[in-house]
Amino acid sequence: MGTLFLYIVVVLLVLLYKTPLLSSSPTSLSLPSVLKPGSSLSVENKDDFLISPNGLFTAGFYSVGENAYCFSVWFTKPLADQSHTIVWMANRDAPVNGKRSKLSLLKTGNLVLRDAAQPLPIWTTNIIDSKEPAQLFINDTGNLYLQNNETQVIWQSFGSPTDTLLPLQKFTKDTSLVSSRSLTNHSSGFYKLYFDNDNVIRLVYNGPSVAGIYWPDPKITAWASGRSTWASRRTATLDLSGHFVSSDSLFFNTSDSENQSVRRLTVDVDGNFRAYSLDETRGIWKVTWQAISDTCRVHGICGENSTCSISPNHGRKCSCIPNHTMINQTDWSYGCKPEFNTTLCGNGEDDFLHFPHYDFYGYEARFVPNVTLDECKRVCLGICNCKGFHFNYETEGYFSCYAKFKLINGFRTMSSNGSMYLKVPKSILLLSNNSEKIVHEDRLICSEKLPTVRIDRAYIKNPKNESVKSLMIFTYVFGALETICIIYFFYRTRNPSKTRQGYVQAATGFQRFSYAELKKTTKNFSKEIGRGGGGIVYKGEFSNNRVAAVKLLKEFGNKQGETELLAEISTLGRLNHMNLIDIWGYCAERKHKLLVYEYMENGSLAQNLHSSKLDWGKRFDITVGTAKGLAYLHEECLEWVLHCDVKPHNILLDSNWNPKVADFGLSKLLDRDGTRNSEFTRARGTRGYMAPEWLFVNHPITSKVDVYSYGVVVLEMITGRSPTGDQCAKSKGRLDSWVKEKMIAAGGTKDWIEEVVDVTVDGKYDTSKMEILIKVALQCSAEDKDARPTMSQVVDMLLHVEN
Numbered sequence: 170m171g172t173l174f175l176y177i178v179v180v181l182l183v184l185l186y187k188t189p190l191l192s193s194s195p196t197s198l199s200l201p202s203v204l205k206p207g208s209s210l211s212v213e214n215k216d217d218f219l220i221s222p223n224g225l226f227t228a229g230f231y232s233v234g235e236n237a238y239c240f241s242v243w244f245t246k247p248l249a250d251q252s253h254t255i256v257w258m259a260n261r262d263a264p265v266n267g268k269r270s271k272l273s274l275l276k277t278g279n280l281v282l283r284d285a286a287q288p289l290p291i292w293t294t295n296i297i298d299s300k301e302p303a304q305l306f307i308n309d310t311g312n313l314y315l316q317n318n319e320t321q322v323i324w325q326s327f328g329s330p331t332d333t334l335l336p337l338q339k340f341t342k343d344t345s346l347v348s349s350r351s352l353t354n355h356s357s358g359f360y361k362l363y364f365d366n367d368n369v370i371r372l373v374y375n376g377p378s379v380a381g382i383y384w385p386d387p388k389i390t391a392w393a394s395g396r397s398t399w400a401s402r403r404t405a406t407l408d409l410s411g412h413f414v415s416s417d418s419l420f421f422n423t424s425d426s427e428n429q430s431v432r433r434l435t436v437d438v439d440g441n442f443r444a445y446s447l448d449e450t451r452g453i454w455k456v457t458w459q460a461i462s463d464t465c466r467v468h469g470i471c472g473e474n475s476t477c478s479i480s481p482n483h484g485r486k487c488s489c490i491p492n493h494t495m496i497n498q499t500d501w502s503y504g505c506k507p508e509f510n511t512t513l514c515g516n517g518e519d520d521f522l523h524f525p526h527y528d529f530y531g532y533e534a535r536f537v538p539n540v541t542l543d544e545c546k547r548v549c550l551g552i553c554n555c556k557g558f559h560f561n562y563e564t565e566g567y568f569s570c571y572a573k574f575k576l577i578n579g580f581r582t583m584s585s586n587g588s589m590y591l592k593v594p595k596s597i598l599l600l601s602n603n604s605e606k607i608v609h610e611d612r613l614i615c616s617e618k619l620p621t622v623r624i625d626r627a628y629i630k631n632p633k634n635e636s637v638k639s640l641m642i643f644t645y646v647f648g649a650l651e652t653i654c655i656i657y658f659f660y661r662t663r664n665p666s667k668t669r670q671g672y673v674q675a676a677t678g679f680q681r682f683s684y685a686e687l688k689k690t691t692k693n694f695s696k697e698i699g700r701g702g703g704g705i706v707y708k709g710e711f712s713n714n715r716v717a718a719v720k721l722l723k724e725f726g727n728k729q730g731e732t733e734l735l736a737e738i739s740t741l742g743r744l745n746h747m748n749l750i751d752i753w754g755y756c757a758e759r760k761h762k763l764l765v766y767e768y769m770e771n772g773s774l775a776q777n778l779h780s781s782k783l784d785w786g787k788r789f790d791i792t793v794g795t796a797k798g799l800a801y802l803h804e805e806c807l808e809w810v811l812h813c814d815v816k817p818h819n820i821l822l823d824s825n826w827n828p829k830v831a832d833f834g835l836s837k838l839l840d841r842d843g844t845r846n847s848e849f850t851r852a853r854g855t856r857g858y859m860a861p862e863w864l865f866v867n868h869p870i871t872s873k874v875d876v877y878s879y880g881v882v883v884l885e886m887i888t889g890r891s892p893t894g895d896q897c898a899k900s901k902g903r904l905d906s907w908v909k910e911k912m913i914a915a916g917g918t919k920d921w922i923e924e925v926v927d928v929t930v931d932g933k934y935d936t937s938k939m940e941i942l943i944k945v946a947l948q949c950s951a952e953d954k955d956a957r958p959t960m961s962q963v964v965d966m967l968l969h970v971e972n
């Protein structure tokens with residue numbers, strides 16, 4: 170019995186060795202890039218793909234949800250998060266069943282996509298005149314095309330793009346790009362890029378009820394935006410080196426132009442039109458150009474009665490106007506409805522709520538130039554359906570009044586002096602005196618789970634006859650044996666750590682380095698560049714001239730293995746912010762645990778605190794940047810990450826003196842409500858920067874510990890005094906107490922500012938700006954954690970000072 174089994178195994182192995190599955194390496198995959206007339210691609214067969222000769226693009230059935238497939242073209246190589254980037258779809262609005270759906274190339278040259286349950290084709294190329302057969306090809310540029318035997322292209326996917334334009338693909342009067350509905354729903358969304366009937370490329374929001382052009386800026390003429398309406402044709406293309414040329418004089422170069430890169434231009438779900446380049450080493454797309462920088466100018470993001478503002482940590486944010494609530498808790502496009510039910514036509518019963526720095530686009534009931542505020546109020550009160558007005562400062566002593574009958578496309582703008590005045594019943598105004606503070610901030614409910622499409626289409630089962638069935642059973646059994654053998658074969662021939670390495674890298678997006686490699690790049694750990702909480706950091710130089718910071722973790726030591734290290738750093742893979750340090754990879758070999766970060770030319774803030782290179786302008790930028798980085802860490806929709814050791818040593822500076830927060834993420838993750846803090850068995854942090862609540866066992870640890878440390882760091886940057894130094898001895902060792910004492914001693918004058926500010930720092934500063942900065946820092950380092958602002962509030966306060 171045993172010998173028989175061994176014999177079978179040997180025979181199978183010999184057979185297997187000859188099968189292409191094992192003998193071909195992934196680089197030499199010879200998958201077809203041509204579909205012959207009369208043949209078809211089936212949704213069920215996982216090998217039914219066409220791959221472009223260079224391997225960059227794949228065409229086939231792409232799963233867009235549970236049992237839902239679209240025939241698509243995508244970039245073959247997955248990104249670091251294992252997702253694929255789709256560049257074209259045949260049937261984006263009508264996904265087909267996951268069983269017995271087929272794309273067939275008919276003998277007449279027509280390409281037809283059929284769903285088994287539907288009598289009519291879901292999609293077809295509709296080539297009527299061609300009676301000749303044609304072949305379906307996929308090009309190196311990502312073009313899927315039908316070519317007859319006279320080498321004429323009779324149909325091409327480049328002629329009917331979905332939301333993406335590839336390099337060399339012509340954008341013409343007959344094509345348009347339409348965004349996807351959402352990140353998970355690929356069907357047609359509301360944003361469209363097209364050539365308008367005056368020959369200008371525009372972006373339009375084409376929503377369910379209203380539509381509006383938002384790019385180029387509709388408030389000025391096309392000519393003023395640098396576009397030409399007098400073109401002899403309507404075409405635009407992006408070339409391989411990142412130059413975009415359009416017939417309406419829209420020319421731009423991507424930020425990495427001249428370099429060869431995998432590129433795409435996409436109308437994104439947020440309504441912006443962006444150019445991307447693939448960062449192949451990290452497996453992510455980088456934005457290299459975008460049409461709109463103030464993304465709140467895109468129409469239709471926040472529905473009626475809500476406003477859009479840019480949140481530094483999370484991009485755009487919608488908020489209801491005061492005394493209104495979200496209509497649909499999961500979708501801002503529904504807008505907000507009033508909480509009150511008095512009608513706004515109340516014969517002197519209405520008043521106005523001042524809403525500074527906000528504007529709503531369009532929908533004017535009346536425009537009155539050169540008026541006073543009182544006159545404008547009377548104008549709006551006189552119009553029954555006036556919902557409010559925008560009172561705009563035009564020039565010295567000259568204001569215009571825009572009375573609006575619909576409050577839509579609201580946005581916050583710091584660049585104009587205009588204000589919105591909202592009409593509300595008097596009763597509400599009496600209740601809420603402090604009107605400027607009551608912007609209602611409903612948040613979207615964060616959801617990690619991606620929705621899936623379920624198509625419940627019945628399909629007719631063809632009863633298979635018995636011989637087919639038994640054949641299939643045989644195939645399954647054989648397949649199972651084959652699988653076992655392949656696994657056996659792999660274990661025998663491959664280095665097990667290598668396969669694991671590939672798997673791990675795919676799962677986390679981090680590169681795994683060997684200890685020997687890192688030892689070499691750091692020249693045997695010779696160039697120490699810093700010491701952090703977790704270990705010592707060394708400078709490393711890779712052979713391709715990339716410079717990295719390599720951190721030797723001491724804490725991890727022997728106790729924990731690779732899995733624990735990966736679990737700890739896996740959150741970092743999802744963090745991506747310009748004020749957070751980038752992590753490239755790691756090493757975990759026996760007792761050696763290392764992390765590889767991007768290298769920061771200017772070292773840490775601690776090293777530069779007393780440097781003459783850091784003038785007040787740079788110091789201010791560092792406080793804002795650091796706050797943004799921390800605010801992003803604390804952001805609600807991410808997993809909540811506390812830093813727990815904010816100090817000048819952990820704030821690094823790149824060649825442009827932009828700050829990047831480092832050393833985060835190795836602290837444990839907390840539950841959002843901060844109740845599960847039993848993980849913190851001992852206080853973390855550094856003396857002088859540690860929040861008081863660390864010292865009390867029963868005090869919950871929340872994001873406010875980082876706010877405290879941040880406050881201390883800012884005070885240190887301003888005063889040049891160390892929070893652990895002797896200078897503060899008289900003030901019970903606390904920097905904030907010292908500053909407060911000076912403030913009180915000055916007795917209402919501003920003299921204290923000069924006293925606390927470091928005189929050795931170069932450059933002038935604006936006293937009022939400095940005063941606000943110090944006050945924010947003092948608020949942050951308040952003893953009572955509830956008195957401290959959140960990190961995003963800090964960013965907001967500091968950005969207000971900037972403007």
Ligand SMILES: *[C@@H]1O[C@H](CO)[C@@H](O)[C@H](O)[C@H]1NC(C)=O
Binds near residue numbers: 310
């Ligand atoms: C195929 O790609 C080449 C460039 O790689 C291009 O010149 C050619 O026009 C493409 N063919 C079609 C039919 O798109």
Ligand SMILES: *[C@@H]1O[C@H](CO)[C@@H](O)[C@H](O)[C@H]1NC(C)=O
Binds near residue numbers: 318319
């Ligand atoms: C083109 O197709 C026709 C018939 O379909 C065939 O007779 C002819 O030989 C083909 N030409 C070439 C160049 O293959």
Ligand SMILES: *[C@@H]1O[C@H](CO)[C@@H](O)[C@H](O)[C@H]1NC(C)=O
Binds near residue numbers: 412420421422426
């Ligand atoms: C783009 O780069 C080309 C040269 O590579 C230059 O001639 C052109 O002026 C640039 N266009 C813009 C808009 O900067």
Ligand SMILES: *[C@@H]1O[C@H](CO)[C@@H](O)[C@H](O)[C@H]1NC(C)=O
Binds near residue numbers: 424425426428
């Ligand atoms: C272009 O590529 C070179 C070499 O890879 C690189 O040094 C340079 O920074 C790149 N330029 C841009 C603008 O990305």
Ligand SMILES: *[C@@H]1O[C@H](CO)[C@@H](O)[C@H](O)[C@H]1NC(C)=O
Binds near residue numbers: 491508509607
């Ligand atoms: C209006 O909003 C304020 C602040 O949000 C609230 O205090 C007040 O009760 C609201 N008024 C009504 C009538 O809902």
Ligand SMILES: *[C@@H]1O[C@H](CO)[C@@H](O)[C@H](O)[C@H]1NC(C)=O
Binds near residue numbers: 497498499500
């Ligand atoms: C809210 O919006 C979602 C998504 O658009 C939709 O599925 C849901 O039915 C809506 N809920 C209500 C109460 O309208």
Ligand SMILES: *[C@@H]1O[C@H](CO)[C@@H](O)[C@H](O)[C@H]1NC(C)=O
Binds near residue numbers: 506
């Ligand atoms: C917006 O608010 C106004 C009153 O402020 C109300 O009349 C209108 O119906 C609201 N819009 C929506 C979509 O609820």
Ligand SMILES: *[C@@H]1O[C@H](CO)[C@@H](O)[C@H](O)[C@H]1NC(C)=O
Binds near residue numbers: 509510511
């Ligand atoms: C608003 O309507 C609700 C019921 O629809 C009612 O109970 C409430 O008293 C009304 N409020 C006002 C201020 O009229």
Ligand SMILES: *[C@@H]1O[C@H](CO)[C@@H](O)[C@H](O)[C@H]1NC(C)=O
Binds near residue numbers: 539567
């Ligand atoms: C605005 O109106 C005032 C008086 O109402 C007038 O003196 C002034 O000239 C006007 N300004 C302009 C620019 O028309």
Ligand SMILES: *[C@@H]1O[C@H](CO)[C@@H](O)[C@H](O)[C@H]1NC(C)=O
Binds near residue numbers: 562584585586
């Ligand atoms: C805002 O108003 C002030 C005077 O009130 C003026 O000096 C300043 O230029 C205005 N700013 C803008 C952007 O209009």
Ligand SMILES: *[C@@H]1O[C@H](CO)[C@@H](O)[C@H](O)[C@H]1NC(C)=O
Binds near residue numbers: 599602
């Ligand atoms: C609202 O505040 C102002 C001062 O900001 C005060 O004069 C007024 O009496 C207050 N009104 C109410 C109803 O509290």
Ligand SMILES: *[C@@H]1O[C@H](CO)[C@@H](O)[C@H](O)[C@H]1NC(C)=O
Binds near residue numbers: 350357623
């Ligand atoms: C995707 O969006 C379309 C509308 O454009 C809708 O009909 C469809 O149900 C959506 N699918 C999911 C899964 O939400």
